Amino acid sequence: MKRKISLFLMLFFSILAFSQKTVSGKITDEDGVAIPSASVTIEEPGKDAILAYGITNSKGEYKVTFTTAEPNVDLKVKAFNQKPLTRQINNSDQNLNFKLDSEATEIKEVQLKTKMITARGDTISYDLKAFDSKNDRTLADVMRKIPGIEVNTDGTILYQGNAINKFYVNGKDLMEGGYGTINNSLPKDAVQKVEVLENHQPVKILQDKVPSDAAAINIKLKNSVTMTGRGEVGVGLDPLLWNIKLTPMFFGQKSQWVVNYKTNNVGEQVENEGNILAFGSRFEGRRVNASQNDWLNVENANTPNLPVKRYLMNSVHYLSANYLTNIDKKKEWELKANANYTNNSVEREAYSQTDYFATSQFPAFRVTQNTANNFYTNKAKGELIFTKNAKKGFFKNTTSFSQFWNADRAIVERTDAFTARNGYEAIEAPTTSFQNSLSTIVPWKEKMVNVLSFISYQNDKQVLDVSPTSYLNIPGLNPGIYADAVRQNLRLKTFEANHSANIGFSTKGWTFTPEVGLNFKTTNLRSVLTDFQEGRYLGYGVAFDNDLKYTTATPYGSVGVNFKNDSWMLYANFPVNSNNIKAEDPLRNVSKSVNQVTFEPSVFAQYSFASFWKASVNANVNNNFGEVNTAYSGFILTSPNGINAMDAANPIPQNNTKSAGTRLEYRNPLNNIFFNVNYRFSDARRNLISNPTRNAAGYTILSYRELENHSLNNGYSAEVGKYFPKFKTNASISYSNNTSKTDAFLNNDAYTSKNNGQSFGIKFNNTYFSWMSIDYNASITRTMQTNKSAVTQLNSENSRSGFTHNLGAFFYPLENHTIGFSWDQVNTNSEENNYRNAFYDLSYQFTWAKKKIDFELKWMNIANRKVFETYDISSSTISYTRVMLRPSQVMFTVKFNFK
Structure with missing residues (x-):
């Protein structure tokens, strides 16, 4: 290789x-x-x-x-x-x-035409009017049609296949990475053009010193002061349906704000709009999406590979507010305040039939299961950010607080190799999280001094109840005969601190940045498993108790090397880490530790040539010593379907990953062509390997054994897109091929699992005809799963193929009248099973042009398809799944701009 x-x-x-x-x-x-x-x-x-x-x-x-x-x-x-x-x-x-030579020309009539795509230096500008259709209303609607740009279903914007690092409006970063709200709600009529800032370094003092290979998006509005926004109010019947979206926004020269309230029970997943999608530069400090450590889970019904609106049975309320203002006369200092709250209730129901491969201990067998879930989410987040981003200095402090009050429920009907059983499962999971990130860069003569500090504290409490105890058939777990329920309690308290300082020297395009720092993290884990019997809880003993303190302290020193000129861009980092990890379990009188020095270099080089071409290579070495979830020594009932059983004799996990990649990119704004090819290879070496033990009822104990093992991954992909001005068509095709080869164990039988996945995609949109516009996306996938083992029963070879397409067609028979038709098709095929799932929607929209108000009547899931069927394979199972879907429904919606 x-x-x-x-x-x-x-x-x-x-x-x-x-x-x-x-x-x-x-x-x-x-x-x-x-x-x-x-x-x-x-x-x-x-x-x-x-x-x-x-x-x-x-x-x-x-x-x-x-x-x-x-x-x-x-x-x-x-x-x-x-x-x-x-x-x-x-x-x-x-x-x-x-x-x-000068040339004077007498001009009788002047007609101005804006170019669709223009380029100047590292900035590519797109005229929005050249790409929109009559049915487009928001920025996201149009951006999906721009060549070289892709908008994922979660709102993430990709440029040439890579995520952007910043999203600006009139040069200001109001949303701090959570740009989904603006992208989905900013009226297209307020936008003059979309700018792609290639090789964008967001920290101004570093722009000529530390290069970046990431791109940013700047939305340039028609007016320097803009009051705008988008609103929708929709209702439906049988049952009562609602969909309300109210997003006023203001963009001024000194301040900007966005207020957003969205609620619906029609299957729209609006609660993720505030997620951080762009993370900027490491010199800005550290920002992460706060999330729960969800160790404990009820059994979950499967989710289908469909647009969320087809199956999400929800009732959601999402409220957010973002505010930015300059607090000094020079407009260098900014204050940002962000807050959001989510209240969401989701119902889900599915039937699954899972065939387990044979092992040396058990023959092949089947488990069927009906699962009905209720998921309840309550979470709040507040954030305060002070920023100075100037050529002569940088400062940024981000303080955020998050609180979760989540709860899940499940009712499960299970039939396994022994008997049929019913289970009732419930989990309560409150979490508190606090983070503070500080970064400052101060010029010192010809040098730059950078200090970074990150502090985080999180408290997770989780309680899982399962009743009756007869539902459980897990080896090693013997609930009391008369016990009513089993309760798993778990508490995690995590404190993390990362501090570093560096100094930058620049000369002739080169910047050298020596750095020293300390990363510290400590986690306290406490868990206990009990029976509820005759009004009291009875413990299972030390084997099911955990009291662990896991500490990681890593002082390090590194040298960063950066270079940039007209053709070359290089940035590399050469850190030496002193890893000191300790796991202490006083219940078992066990203490494990690792003290190891590692060298973990990373290199990226990019060469630009012939105006339109870029070629890059990258490579890195990474060492990971596991987390607390692989270091405890007792048993934890992580799910009613299985136990994690760790061994006190096992050492602390040590994982070493080497990876390398290369990329060739072409983007020609003059001919509207965008093209990229990528290759990636990685080799992960681990000292522990998971060894699930599964009984003939399908219940599992997950343990680890000490054995060096590898996971090899390599993949390549290509995408080419072009905009055809004469036909007003944007078209692209893509291909990817990814192969993984992993060492694995099952019931103490060693085998090698190889998975190859291929995907071919095509998409285009056309606005050539005044009476029609079309958007079309299609993909063909094929997966091959191969297991090879000295144990004959584990040898297997299975394949799965799929076809997905999404068609949206809009017809304009009369001025201000629109008829829409959409068709989603998802097919799954194997040698013996073929499942075809089709969904159709129909809509009629009348536009009150003078007031810019739309009145829409929409009929979704015309065929009233009630279930989604699919077939899937994994390294040890073949499964058939049937998921309940949203029924046919009719909605009437009024859509409008705030100004």
Whole structure:
């Protein structure tokens, strides 16, 4: 494999180095005065194809790099009020200066046309009007049609397949990464253009010193002061349905704010809009989405591979508010306050039939299960951020508080190899979380001093009840004969602190950043398992008790190396970590520790050439020593379906991962073409391997044994997209192939599990006809699962294929009248099973153009499909699943802009 990677990289860079030429010089008028903003293009003779282009700076200087096998090329220069110039030049490195003759032209009529896509330096601008259709209303509606940009179902924006690192409106970062609310609710009519800021370093003092390969999005509004927003009010019958969305927003020069209230019971998942989707630069400090340590779980009904609106039985209320203001006259200091609250209730029901592969201990058998769930979510979050982001200094302090009051319920009817049984399961899970992140960069003579500090405290309390005790058939767990219920109590208290300081030296495009720091984390785990019998709880003994203190202290020193010029960008980090881990269990008089020094380098290099091409390579080494969830020594009933049983004799987990990747990217705004190819390889080596023990009823005990094992992953992907202006069509195709090979155990039988997944996708949208617009997405997938073992029963080979497509067609028979039709199709196929699931929606919309108000009548799930059927495979099972869906429903909705 190493030989293959080396050969690939040699070939890769040989191609890059082939015939790269650079032409530079200066453009002046006939009086010798420099001409700024003149365009210089390199083209193949006799062909209408631009190889590369450049724009002159304020001094009239230009530089263009190109690649071609032709002996000669055409160089063309154009500038306002100057006569265009064309010269045929040799395909070689050279310096050429040109003088342009002035050309006065009498213009009788002027017609201004905005280009759809323009590029200047690292900024690519998209004119929103060139891509929208009559049915689009919000920013997200249009962004899904822009070449090179993709909007995922969770709201994440991807540029050339990678997540953005910032989302600005008029240059201000109001949402601090939680941009889903604006993306989904900002009216398209308020937007002038969308800008992609490539290689964006958000910290201004670092912009010429520490490069970035990530892109950002800036939404440029038509007005510098904008009061706008979006609202919807919808109702339906049988049962009573509602869908209300109210999102007023204001964007000014000094302050910005967004208030958002959304509630519905029609299957729209609005509660995740405030999730942090863009994380900026590490120099801004550390921000994470606060989440619960959900160790304990009731048994959950499966969720289908469908748009959420098809199956989500919800009743949600989501309220959020975001505020930004400048607090000084220079507008360098910003205060941001963010808050949100979620109240959500979800019902879910599914039937599953699981066939377990045979092992040396048990023959193949089947378990069927009906599961009905109720999930209750209550959570609140508040955040306060002070920021100064200036060329002469940086400061950012983020304080956040989160509180969860979650509860889950399940009723399970299970039939296994022995008998039929019914179980009632409930969990209560409150969590409190506090975080504070501080980062400051202070210039010191020619150097920069950066101090970072992150503190976090989280308290998780979880209580799982299962009744009756006869429902459980887990090896090693023997509930009392007369016990009414089993209760698993668990408490986690986690404190984390990360502190570091570094100093940056810059010279001739290079920046060196030595850093020292300390990462500290301690977790206290307490758990106990009891029976409820005759009004009192009876413990199971020490085997089911845990009292663990797990501490990690890692002082480290590192050197960061960064370089950037017109063609190259490099950033690397070379840390040496002193890992000190200790796990103390006084109940069993057990104390484990690891004291190990590791070297964990990471390198990224990117080369830009011929104006439109970028090539990059990256590699890193990472060591992980596990967490508290693999270090305790007792038993924990993590689910009514199984127990985690750790062994006090096992050492602390040690995982080493080596990974490398390469990427080739092409984006040509002149011809509206975007293209990228990626390859990734990783090898994870671990000292512990999981060894599930499963009985003939399908219940599992998960334990670990000490044995070196590997998990190899390699994958490649490609995507190419183009916008066709003549046909007003944006189209793209994509392909991915991912293979994993993992060492595994089951019932003490060793085997190797290999999984290969392939996916081919196509999408396009068309607005060519004035009476119709179409959006279409389709994907074909195939998965092959292979198990090989010395134990004959574990040898198996299974495959699964799937087809998914989403069609949205809108027809405009009359002015201000729209008829919409959507079709979702999800098919699953195997050698013996074929499942086809189709869903159809129909809508009619009338627009009151003068008031910009839409009245929509929509009929969803016309065929009234009530269940979704699918087939899946894993390393040890084959399963059939049937999930309950939302019934056919009719909604009437009024949609409007606030201004």
